[in-house]
Amino acid sequence: MNARQKLQIDYYINEIDSAIAEFEDSKDPSKLYDLCEQIQAVYSGEISGIDDQYEKICNYSGLIERCSKAISALLKNHVSSSYNPIENELVNNTRNSLQCCPGALEQYDCALAKYESGVFERNTLDDMRLSFEILLKYLLSNDRSLENQIGILGDKLKELNTSVEIRNMLTTVVNYFGKYQNDHVKHKDAVNSNEIEFIIELTSVLMKFLIKTLT
Template sequence: MDSSLLVFAADILGDTTGGLTGSKIAKYCVGYSIEYNVKIPYATYPFPKNVPNKRTALFENLKCFSDVQRTHIIKELCELPEMENNPQVGILKKKLSERTGSTTKNSVDAKIIAKTQHWLASYPRALKSYEQAIEKFENGEYQRNTLDDMRFSLEMLIKDLLGNERSLENNKNDLGTQLKQKNVSSEFRNMVTTLITYFCSYQNDHVKHNDDIKENELEYTIEFTSTLMKFLIKTLG
C-alpha cells in the first residue's frame, strides 16, 4: 500500500466530522497492536501536543503494520457502525480494492495472511518465503513459484521448530513424534502428516510436468498451509 492511499484512509477515518473520535482511534489501534504484536506510537488519548490532529496519529499508527495488516485494519474500520453514514467510506473501500487487487476472482483472506505473518515473525526464513508467495499470488504471476515458496516456507518453519535441517518429506516422522509428545490426538497427527504428504506430492507433480496451477487450488493451498503453520507454531513453538 503506497503512502498516498494510507494518507487518504487516515484522512477519512479520522475526519473531524464523519470520522472516528480520537479516543476510538486509540482504542482500535491498541486492539490491533495487541492482535498483531506490533508497537504503535500513539496508544493513548489525548495524543501528545506535538501531534497536530487525530488523522496524523492514525496515519502514524497504521504505518507500523505490514501492508496486509493495514489493508485488513482499514477494511474493518470502514465497517464500523459509526462510519456507515460517511459517504467517503465507500470511495475509500473502492480505492482500497483497486490498489490492493482485492476485487480479483480469487483472493486469499487478508485476515488469514495478516495473522500468519504475525505468527511467523519469530521465524524469518519461513516469513520471507511466505511473503514472497503472497506477493506473487496477489500479482497474478508465477503460479508455480508461488507454490514453491509456500512449500519452502512450511519446510523452513518445520526445520526451525524441530531444530534440524531435514527436508519436508524427511521431517514428517519427527513432526508426528513431537506432536505426540504435546498430546495431540493420533487422528489429528495423521491429518497433519497426510496434508504434508499430499502437499509435497501436489507440488512435485506440477514441478515435474511444468503444469499450470488452477488459481482456486492455489488459493486454497495458501490458506490451509497458513492455518497449518499457525497450529504448528502454537503447538511446538
C-alpha cells in the same frame, strides 16, 4: 474488503454497466439516475470520487452517461486495490506467528507478493513450499527435506500429547502437500488460481497450528 463487500460492489458494477449499455440504445436515463443515486448513498465518503461524479450528474443532466462510466470505473478500481481473496486476518495472524522464523516469513511474503500481483503462479507455490519447509526445520531442529519430516513431525506431536486424530490428519495433509508440489509444480503442470489460493490458506493454517503447538 471482505468477500461479502466485494459481492455487493460487483452487483453494482454489473448493474451500472448493464444500464449504460441499455442507455446507449434507448437514451432513457432513468435507470442510470436511480443506480447512481443508490451507489452514492452506499459509498459516499468511502470511495473517493463517487460524490464528485454524482454531483455532476445532479447539476448537468447531459453528463449522465459519462459520469456513470466514471462511477463504474471507480468501483472497479476500488475492488482491484482493496480486495484480496486470501483472508487478510488469516494472513496477518500467520505473519505474526512467523516472526519466530524470519527465513520462513521472508518466503511467505514472497509467495503472497507474487500471488497478489497475478504473476509467477508456480513460483508462488514454490515459495510457499519453501516457507513451510524452512519452518519445519526450525520447529523440529533439523535440516531434513519436507518429505523426510513427516514421521518426525508425527513423533513430535505424539510426544506433546496431540490427539491421534489430529496427528494423523496433519501428517496426511503434509504428505499430500509435498506430493502436490512434486507432481504439479516441479513438473511445471498448469495450476489454477483456486488451487493456488487453497494451498496458500492451507499452508497458513498448518503453520499457525504447528507454531502454537511446537513452540
